[in-house]
Amino acid sequence: MKIIADENMPNAQRLFSHFGDVELVNGRSLTHEQVKSADVLLVRSVTKVTRELIEGSSVRFVGSATIGVDHIDLAYLSEHNIAFSSAPGCNADAVTDYVFSGLSHLYMTKGLRWLSKKIGIIGYGNVGKKVYERFAQLGCQVCVYDPLKMGSDSTVNFVSLNDVLACDVISLHAPLSRSGAYPTENMLAERELEALKPGVAIISAGRGGVINEDALIKKYQQLKGDMHLVLDVWHREPVINQQLVAIVDIATPHIAGYSKQGREKGSWMVYKALCQYLKQDICSERKQDAISSGAISVIEIKGEGCREEVLARSVQAIYDVARDDVRLRYKYREDKEKNVFDWLRKHYVERDELHTCFIHSNQADLSRLHDAIGFKSYNK
Ligand SMILES: NC(=O)c1ccc[n+]([C@@H]2O[C@H](COP(=O)([O-])OP(=O)(O)OC[C@H]3O[C@@H](n4cnc5c(N)ncnc54)[C@H](O)[C@@H]3O)[C@@H](O)[C@H]2O)c1
Numbered sequence: 379m380k381i382i383a384d385e386n387m388p389n390a391q392r393l394f395s396h397f398g399d400v401e402l403v404n405g406r407s408l409t410h411e412q413v414k415s416a417d418v419l420l421v422r423s424v425t426k427v428t429r430e431l432i433e434g435s436s437v438r439f440v441g442s443a444t445i446g447v448d449h450i451d452l453a454y455l456s457e458h459n460i461a462f463s464s465a466p467g468c469n470a471d472a473v474t475d476y477v478f479s480g481l482s483h484l485y486m487t488k489g490l491r492w493l494s495k496k497i498g499i500i501g502y503g504n505v506g507k508k509v510y511e512r513f514a515q516l517g518c519q520v521c522v523y524d525p526l527k528m529g530s531d532s533t534v535n536f537v538s539l540n541d542v543l544a545c546d547v548i549s550l551h552a553p554l555s556r557s558g559a560y561p562t563e564n565m566l567a568e569r570e571l572e573a574l575k576p577g578v579a580i581i582s583a584g585r586g587g588v589i590n591e592d593a594l595i596k597k598y599q600q601l602k603g604d605m606h607l608v609l610d611v612w613h614r615e616p617v618i619n620q621q622l623v624a625i626v627d628i629a630t631p632h633i634a635g636y637s638k639q640g641r642e643k644g645s646w647m648v649y650k651a652l653c654q655y656l657k658q659d660i661c662s663e664r665k666q667d668a669i670s671s672g673a674i675s676v677i678e679i680k681g682e683g684c685r686e687e688v689l690a691r692s693v694q695a696i697y698d699v700a701r702d703d704v705r706l707r708y709k710y711r712e713d714k715e716k717n718v719f720d721w722l723r724k725h726y727v728e729r730d731e732l733h734t735c736f737i738h739s740n741q742a743d744l745s746r747l748h749d750a751i752g753f754k755s756y757n758k
């Protein structure tokens with residue numbers, strides 16, 4: 379069996395080589411020629427799995443080690459009886475950590491007291507739900523817009539899009555879609571952004587095409603820069619709008635989901651799906667090696683300062699989103715000719731998820747706060 383796998387898929391050789399020959403490839407530039415003799419194709423979000431790529435090939439199974447599936451022509455795969463599996467929720471913790479690291483940065487640099495703000499979320503799927511729950515457990519006033527889930531759970535504060543757009547902090551977690559009753563492409567354009575108020579913080583870690591970048595720049599200018607922006611995803615990746623980069627607080631190269639554990643979980647979920655497709659037993663011993671523990675196991679915390687500061691210190695000890703922003707700005711300045719965006723993603727400096735670390739404190743309220751934001755904690 380021939381397996382083509384994206385070179386950025388962690389553990390690909392280790393997990394898949396007993397099925398057959400694994401060839402690692404650059405997913406962004408993958409061609410039909412490379413794919414045509416493969417039986418199994420394992421991709422990430424940068425490979426457009428279209429008719430052009432796989433028609434006439436021997437591919438019978440496509441796996442994507444990602445949450446998003448907007449790069450896959452699902453209708454084509456199903457019409458041609460090609461099995462497909464993605465990795466729903468694999469990096470939901472990573473993206474949620476990214477959101478709180480972004481807010482921690484806004485507190486540490488600009489004093490944003492986000493815990494007392496009104497929080498609005500767009501999309502209540504695997505990511506949006508986690509983000510919502512962490513805010514709710516932190517005691518924040520939080521609401522969510524998801525027209526497809528509206529009313530599905532009476533304990534959740536579902537609201538209209540306008541209500542979310544009137545919030546102080548807005549976190550975007552909708553998929554990119556071009557059809558259906560509620561397509562998201564360009565869903566936040568000039569008219570919708572009108573509703574934003576001065577001082578709003580926007581965190582965009584879903585897909586780039588959901589927010590109209592020109593309209594966002596215009597709104598920023600209208601508000602005379604009184605806006606906080608944390609952007610991980612961009613309209614024309616891997617090319618990014620440098621005018622936008624120049625005005626945002628945090629610019630990162632689509633790495634919100636790039637925790638070590640999140641990327642490993644993606645590979646593991648696709649491995650399990652392929653075992654199922656091939657009717658082979660899942661080798662659960664492999665899982666122990668497949669998902670790493672964190673590099674820092676315990677943080678001892680005294681808890682001086684306001685709650686945002688206490689949280690920022692511990693969140694940033696595990697993941698400070700500013701490091702990815704600094705790296706991006708530095709690389710774009712130094713290497714203008716190269717594909718900096720993909721280089722940064724390929725050479726990503728590993729980070730762990732918050733839950734891999736215990737918080738040790740002698741104050742019960744600090745433990746609760748840290749549990750709520752995603753750590754594990756225990757009292758002395
Ligand atoms: N930046 C990253 O690294 C990164 C990592 C993971 C996921 N993502 C993106 O985030 C998206 C969300 O992830 P997820 O795991 O929560 O996906 P999911 O499929 O579990 O949930 C998506 C949710 O969005 C809702 N939705 C659909 N159309 C909507 C609309 N018009 N308005 C509001 N909500 C709408 C759906 O009903 C669903 O509840 C993914 O599709 C992916 O594109 C980005």
Ligand SMILES: O=C(O)[C@H](O)[C@H](O)COP(=O)(O)O
Pocket residue numbers: 386421422423424443444445446447469632634635636
């Ligand atoms: O949809 C996802 O899971 C994320 O966007 C994913 O982390 C993107 O990473 P990529 O597949 O491009 O390496």
